[in-house]
Amino acid sequence: MPSVSDELHKEKYDQFKLEEWVKGFWEDNNIYQLVKEKSMRSDKKFYFLDGPPYASSTVIHIGTAWNKVIKDTILRYYRMKGYNVWDQPGFDTHGLPIEVKIERELGVSSKKDIVDVIGVERFIGECKRFVDTSIKAMTSQFKELGVFMDWDNPYITYKDEYIEAGWWLIKRAWEKGLLYRGVQVHHWCPRCETTLADYEVSEYRELEDPSIYVKFPVKGREKESLLIWTTTPWTLPANAFVMASPNIMYARVRVGDEVLIMAVPRIERVMKEAGISNYEVLEEFSGEELEGIEYIHPLEDLVDAQKTLAPYHRVVLAPEAVTAHEGTGLVHSAPGHGDIDFKVNSAKVGAPVVSLVDDQGRMTRESGKYHGLYFRTEANKAIIEDLKRMGALFYESRVVHRYPVCWRCKTPLVLRATRQWFIKVTQLKSKLIQEADKIRWQPDWAKTRFVNLLREVRDWVISRQRFWGIPLPVWVCSKCGYTHVIGSVDELVEMGGEKPKELHRPWIDRVTLKCPKCGGEMHRVPDVLDVWFDSGVSFYASLGYPRRKLWEDMKPVDFITEGHDQIRGWFFSLLRSGVIGFDEAPYRSVLVHGFALDEQGREMHKSLGNYVDFNELISRVPRDVIRFWVMQTTVWEDLRFSWKGLDEMKRVFNIIWNTYTFASTYMSLDKYDPTRTGLDAVWSSLEVEDRWILSRLNRLIARYHEAMEDLRPHDAARMLKSFIIDDVSHWYIRLVRRRVWIEEDAPTKNAAYATLYHVLRTLLVLMAPFTPYTSEYLYQKFVKPAEDNARASVHLEELPEAREDLIDDELERDMEIASQIVEAVAAARNAAGIKLRRPVKRVIIAPVEEEVGRRIMRMERVIKEMANTKTIEIVGPEFFEEARIYRVEPNYRELGPSFKKLTPKVAEVISSRQEEVAKSIISEGTYKAEVDDVSVVIERRHVNIKAYYPEWLSVKETSLGIVGVDTRLEKSEIMEGLAREVVRRIQAMRKEMNLPVNAFIEAWVTGDSEILEAVRELKSYVENETRSKQLHIGEEGPGNAFSREWEVDGKRVTIKILLAE
RNA sequence: GGGCCCGUAGCUCAGCCAGGUAGAGCGCCCGGCUGAUAACCGGGCGGUCGGGGGUUCGAAUCCCCCCGGGCCCA
DSSP, X not given: OOOOOSHHHHSOOOHHHHHHHHHHXXXXXXXXXXXXXXXXXXXXXEEBOOOOOBXXXXXXXXXXXXHHHHHHHHHHHHHHTTOEEEOOOXXXXXXHHHHHHHHHHHTOOSHHHXXXXXXXXXXXXXXXXXXXXXXXXXXXXXXXXXXXXXXTSOEETTSHHHHHHHHHHHHHHHHTTOEEEEEEEEEEXXXXXXXXXXXXXXXXXXXXXXXXXXXEEBTTOTTEEEEEEESOGGGGXXXXXXXXXXXXXEEEEEETTEEEEEXXXXXXXXXXXXXXXXXXXXXXEEGGGGTTOBBOOTTTTTOTTHHHHGGGOBEEEOGGGOOSSSTTSOEEEOTTTOHHHHHHIIIIIOOOOOOOBOTTSBBOGGGGGGTTOBIIIIIXXXXXXHHHHTTOEEEEEEEEEEEEEOTTTOOBOEEEEEEEEEEOGGGGHHHHHHHHTTSEEESHHHHHHHHHHHHTOOOEEOEESOSSSOBOOEEEETTTOOEEEOOSHHHHHHTTOOOOSSSSTTGGGGOOEEOTTTOOEEEEOOOEEOHHHHHHTHHHHTTTTTTSOHHHHHOSBOBEEEEGGGGTTHHHHHHHHHHHHHSSOSBSEEEEEOOEEOTTSOBOOTTTTOOOOHHXXXXXXXXXXXXXXXXXXXXXXXXXXXXXXXXXXXHHHHHHHHHHHHHHHHHHHTTOOXXXXXXXXXXXXXXXXXXXXXXHHHHHHHHHHHHHHTTOHHHHHHHHHHIIIIIIIIIIHHHHHHHHXXXXXXXXXXXXXXXXXXXXXXXXXXXXXXXXXXHHHHIIIIIGGGOTTOOSSGGGSOOOXXXXXXXXXXXXXXXXXXXXXXXXXXXXXXXXXXOTTSOEEEEEEEESSHHHHHHHHHTHHHHHXXXXXXXXXXXXXXXXXXXXXXXXXXXHHHHHHHHGGGHHHHHHHHHHTHHHHHHHHHHHSEEEEEETTEEEEEEGGGEEEEEEOOTTEEEEEETTEEEEEEOOOOHHHHHHHHHHHHHHHHHHHHHHTTOOTTOOEEEEEEEOHHHHHHHHHTXXXXXXXXTEEEEEESOOXXXXXXXXXXXXXXXXXXXXXXXXX
C-alpha cells in the first residue's frame, strides 16, 4: 500500500546535496530523453530558436546564465503544456574576436603573419579548436543550471552545412538584385586589416591629435585664403574640395597683410586661440557667395594624387556638413576619408574618390612625398612641417577628443573608401517595417525601438577581409570579369569546381570554376562574411535548409528571447535575412530581457572589479535559488546582481522545504494514502480553510497560465513565491496545525491531509519549470512513494488547468478579513501585554459595515482559534464611544496669549476638571468657567484632547472597524494559560530528549500550588497535548527521569519525564 | 546629439498602462510563539516616490524640462 513516506523529515536539508542527487537521478534515468520523447509525440509545434551565444569564452557571463534560465523556464512550460518543443541550442562561432584571440595565442599580429608564418590552414584549425573548447565548457555550465536543451545536437555556425545554408541566402540576394559591389567610406582597422560595419564601431578612446588651421589660397587673389580647420592632417593630401554653409555668415578678416575667409561666429574664438588680437573684419557676407570660389591646395606639388584632384578645388555648399559650433565654418573635404565628404562628393562634385591610406594604415604611393608613413603619427608630423615651411599653417595646437578604436584590438581606426560587397537593405525598408509590425513584442516598447531603427536602415556591408568566417560565395572570371554567386556545394561542382575538404578558407580559395561566358578561370573573391550574417540565418540554417526541408514544416519560429542589445542585433539580422530569403518575418513573438548589472546598476566588467564569476556563483548558491531569484526580476528590466538578494531567496527555499517536511511528517505518521483518501473522498469534510486554500490554488493556476502565455514569467514566479510563502506556509499551515495533531482517524484530519497533499503536489508541478531540481526532488521523495501511478519524473507531468468552480471570491474576501481581524487582535494583545498563549474571554468588534460583521461571523471559528479568544462579539460603534475616556491637557501656546496672567489658573481648571471640560468641548466646542471672579471661555484650541480606553479594554482601530480585546482575567483563563505554559515546557523537554513526535511519555509535575491546581483542572488537556499516558500531579517521580526546573510567571515548577513503554 | 528603458524606505523591488489616504520582503529595535524551529507571529523605526514645472478638486501614476544609470545609434 503506498503512502506518504517519512524520508523527507528524517533528512537534514541541504539544497546543494539535493541538487547533486537530482543531477545524478536525471543522468541515471535519462530523464531529458524521456521528456524529449514525450514532447515529440505531440503534434502541437513550438519552434523555439536559441540566440546563439558567442563561443569565445570558457566561462559564461551572469547575463548569459539568466538568458538560458529564461529560455529553459519557458521551454519547460510549453513542454509540460503538451507542446512538441524544438529545443536545439546554438553557438555563434565565426568572426574577428576569435581571430584576434588566436592571433594572440600564436603570437602574431598581422594578416601577413597569418598567411606567411602560421598558414591559413593551421590558423583556421586553431580557431576551430578554440571554439570547440568554448562550446564544451559553456555547455557544461548550461547543464549545471538545469537547462534542458538538446545539448548533443547543437547548431554550430562553422559547420559546412551551416555555411552552405548561408551561401543560399547570398545567392537569393544576388538573384533578387540586392547584392552589389560598391565603394563606400567605412572605418577600417589597420591592424586587423579589415573593414568594420557601423555597429562594430562601438569603442571610443580619449586620444590626442593635432588641431590645425590651414590656409588654402584663393585662386587669383593675392594673400587671400580660405581658412580650414582639421584634426586629421593626414587627410589633407586627399583633399578634393571645401564645404561651406549657405546658412552661416562669413567674413573676410584682415590679419597683418593677409586676408582670411571664415565664418563670422567663429572669428573671435579662432583669433583668441591663435593669440591674435590685432585683426579687422573687412566685410561680411552670406555663405552662398562663397560657392564656386577656387583655391590652390598648399601641398599640390608634393602629392601625386593632387594632380587629379586639382580641377575640383573649389567651395561647395553643404549645410549638412558644416556647423558654426566648431572650426572655421569651412570644412576641408576628402571624399575618400569621410562619410559626409563621400556623400557630398557623389551628390554635388563628382571628384574621384581617393584614399591615400593603405590596408596597414600607411600612406600610398599616390600620396607622393608621404608614401610609406603611418597615417596618424608619421604622416601627420611630416604634413604639418611642410605646411609650416610653406607658410600655409595659420595655427597649430593639440586636442584630446573621442576617437574610434577597434573593438577587438583597440587600434585607432581610419576612415577610408574601399570596395566592399553590400546587400541593398534600403530597398527592403518598407517591407521590413511591415513585417516587424506582425511580430508580437514583449514589452511593447521593444517594437517602437525596433521600428525606429528600421526607419534608419542602411545598406549592409557584408564583406570582411579576414579568414575565420563564412567565405563569400562569389567567383569572378579573371579574363572577362563575369561574376557568379554559388548557392550550394552541388552548384559548385556543377560549375566545374571540386568539392573542397571543407568550405572554409583556405580550401575554398583553391576552388576555381570555368567561366560560362568566356571559358576563363574564375576565382573566389577572397572576402569572408560579416559574423552577424551567420546568426541571422539560424532560423533555417539550424534546420539544415535548403538541403533538408524541415524549415518548411516548422516555420515560423514561435518564440525567441534575448537581451535588449539584440533589438539592433539578432532580432534585426533575423528579420533582414527572413525578408531577403523568404519575404517575411521568420519569427512570431519576441521577449526582450534586460542586462545583468552589478549591485550599483553598473555594467559588470573584469576591469571594474565588480565582475561576478559564474563558477563562484554556482559554488556559493544552489542552482534553483539562482534560477528562482533571477526569474523574479521583471524580465525586460535590468537585473541587479545581489548576493544579499540570493541569500534571501535561500530562505524561501528553506520555507518550501519546511512546508513539505511538515506535511510528510504527519502524513507518514498516519500512513496517509492520497490515492485512497483524495480530495473527492473527503469533499464533505472540507473545512473553510481547506476550501480557501483550494480557491487560492486555482486562482494561482489561472493567473500563472495567463502570465506565462503573455510572456511575463516573472509575474508567474512572484505568484508562486507568494502563494507558497504567504498562503500555504504562513496562513494555511498555521490554520491546520491543530487538525493534523489529532491522534485518531478523524475526517477533519483526513480533509486537511487531502487538501494539503493536493496543494503541495500541484505546486510542485507548477514550480517545475522554474525550480526543476527542487521540484524533482520533492516529487521523488514526497509524491512518488505515495502514488503508484506517479511518473518517472515531475518533468513528465502535465500542467494543471484551473478549476474555476473552486475559485470562491467571497470566501477569499472572508478570509482576508479574518486575517486582518486576527492581526488587529494580535496588535491589541501586544499593546496590553497579553501573550497569545493566554486565552482571552472576548474580542469585541465594531465593523465599519454590517457586511464585514457577517463575514467575520462566517470566519468565527478561524478567528477564535487564531486569536485565542473564547468569544467574538459584534457591536455597534457606540460600544467604543461609551467606553472611551477623554482627557484634556492645557495647550500653553494658545492659553498664554488668550488668558495672560490667568493662564496658570485656567490650566489648573482644565487639569482638575478633566472629564467635564472634555465632554463640554467635544459636544459644545467650549467650556465656560469662573476664574478669580472672571468668566473665561475655554475653546477647542486651548486644549489637547486625548482619547483613552479603560484598562480592561485594549483597542486597535483598523479600516475594517474597531477591534477590542477584553483583557480581564477570569480564573478559568488564568488556569488555561498556566496549563498551556506547562504544556509548552513539556514539549520543549520532549524535544530536548529527542523523542519522536508520536512517542508516549509519563510525566511528573511538582511545585507551585496554583500551577498544580491548573494542571489538575485541565489534566486531560495536558495529557493529550503532550502525549502523556500518565500525568502525576504533586508526586516527586523517579530519580532516573529527565528532569527540569522551570519558572512560570515567577512561580516555580519541576517537571520530570520518562518515555512510556 | 538622437531613440528606447530604468530611478519609490538603509537594501531588493511591487504599485504607474485605466489618477483618489504610499506598499511588500529583507535589515534594524522591541515584544511574542516554541509538535515546520536556521521556521513562525505582532509592534516600532524608516519615504522631498531622482529634481523642477504643468494638467487636475486631487499626481508616484498623465504631459513638459532637467539630473543620474542602462541599451542602441550618431
